[in-house]
Amino acid sequence: MGERDQIYRFSLLRRIEHGVLMVAFVVLAATGLPQKYPQSPVSLALLQAMGGLENARIIHRAAAIALMLLALEHIGSALYDLYVRRVPPSILPTREDLRNAWRALRYNLGLTGSPPRQGWFTFQEKFEYWALVWGLLIMGLTGFMLWNPITTARFLPGQWIPAAKVAHGSEALLAVLAILIWHVYHVHIRRFNRSMFTGYLSRAEIEEDHPLALEAPPRPAPLDPLEARARARRFWAAYGTLATLWLVGMVWFVSGEKTAVTSPGPIPDIARVRAYAPLTPTPVPTPSYLGRGGADIGPTWGEGIGAFLEENCGFCHGPQRREGDLDLTTYEGVLRGGKSGPAVIPGAPGISPVLIWTALEDHPGRLRASERAAIWLWIQNGAPR
Numbered sequence: 001m002g003e004r005d006q007i008y009r010f011s012l013l014r015r016i017e018h019g020v021l022m023v024a025f026v027v028l029a030a031t032g033l034p035q036k037y038p039q040s041p042v043s044l045a046l047l048q049a050m051g052g053l054e055n056a057r058i059i060h061r062a063a064a065i066a067l068m069l070l071a072l073e074h075i076g077s078a079l080y081d082l083y084v085r086r087v088p089p090s091i092l093p094t095r096e097d098l099r100n101a102w103r104a105l106r107y108n109l110g111l112t113g114s115p116p117r118q119g120w121f122t123f124q125e126k127f128e129y130w131a132l133v134w135g136l137l138i139m140g141l142t143g144f145m146l147w148n149p150i151t152t153a154r155f156l157p158g159q160w161i162p163a164a165k166v167a168h169g170s171e172a173l174l175a176v177l178a179i180l181i182w183h184v185y186h187v188h189i190r191r192f193n194r195s196m197f198t199g200y201l202s203r204a205e206i207e208e209d210h211p212l213a214l215e216a217p218p219r220p221a222p223l224d225p226l227e228a229r230a231r232a233r234r235f236w237a238a239y240g241t242l243a244t245l246w247l248v249g250m251v252w253f254v255s256g257e258k259t260a261v262t263s264p265g266p267i268p269d270i271a272r273v274r275a276y277a278p279l280t281p282t283p284v285p286t287p288s289y290l291g292r293g294g295a296d297i298g299p300t301w302g303e304g305i306g307a308f309l310e311e312n313c314g315f316c317h318g319p320q321r322r323e324g325d326l327d328l329t330t331y332e333g334v335l336r337g338g339k340s341g342p343a344v345i346p347g348a349p350g351i352s353p354v355l356i357w358t359a360l361e362d363h364p365g366r367l368r369a370s371e372r373a374a375i376w377l378w379i380q381n382g383a384p385r
């Protein structure tokens, strides 16, 4: 097969892009999936080979930065081809691709004798390209949320962060499986297609897979040099702006937060770490101990308790309503009590009606634990005035 029988398919730039993408993809999968499946022995071996989880995370982020730069470069070169060189956008999906997909399905099921005749990019190739674009978008967005959880939580509910983690991991698995099944089948098993490395595809392969490209090869639209130069100027102005914004955004993306990047490192000297072993039995709470929580009410009738009871119980147990014949707004009233005798028995919080009734389900006046503890302590201390 002579040189003439080779058809130029991928420019050097496209092949470099593919190389960078391939390396970054493998690195991302090798550093990311072990984080998704940390229990697997394969993950452990990979993480160990990389020198630990912390290293894996740093390498993962470096590869993500490479992909962000690649995306910026690719958007630029695609727009340049389209707008300045006026190359037809043969990668865009068309209606014909849908028909071709249907024809390919029928062909694979043996319902028709020949596969669809396709052009410069087959529907399979377009599908893979746009799946990649979509996947990168998802990975970029969810990656940002995981890299910058605090910033994210400022704009979105907190549940979005674990949701982003699930989406990031699942999309990763989907991408790896798509490469292993779809990509490997189409470019390695079906036929070993080396064009992404050599740049060329044989005429025979083009005839078989891209017959329409031979009949109507994608050619740049002719353009006069002045118009071409004007277009190039406009392109660089617009792309310069986009690239600046993109790079500024990337700096924000990468350095916005330190939170997600650090994880506790290995324990420096494991021999010196002592497990917690209490030498004294856990103290049992005593009534006076309970008092701690209620210090804000005050220790005597005059210094808090009286005011508290008047405020919280006086509405029903005051001079006017006297529910249960009980007035809790005066010290005397408390000691005299109501229908069931003294409301407070100094020194005996356990049998003082003030604490019993406020614990009853159907009594409207209730006490919080800390208030209960304060009153308990006050009665325990002899209900000082």
Ligand code: HEC
Residues within 6 Å of the ligand: 309, 312, 313, 314, 315, 316, 317, 323, 324, 325, 326, 328, 337, 338, 339, 340, 341, 343, 353, 354, 355, 357, 358, 363, 364, 365, 366, 367
């Ligand atoms: C919304 C009204 C209401 C509030 C507020 C209220 N209680 Fe009562 N309390 C009652 C009623 C009604 C009874 C039952 C009277 C009866 O025996 O028929 C009662 C009964 C009591 C009794 C028993 C009286 C007796 O001798 O039979 C005590 C003690 C008591 N309350 C303490 C308190 C304390 C302490 C508070 C404040 C934390 C409080 N109550 C807040 C309505 C209230």
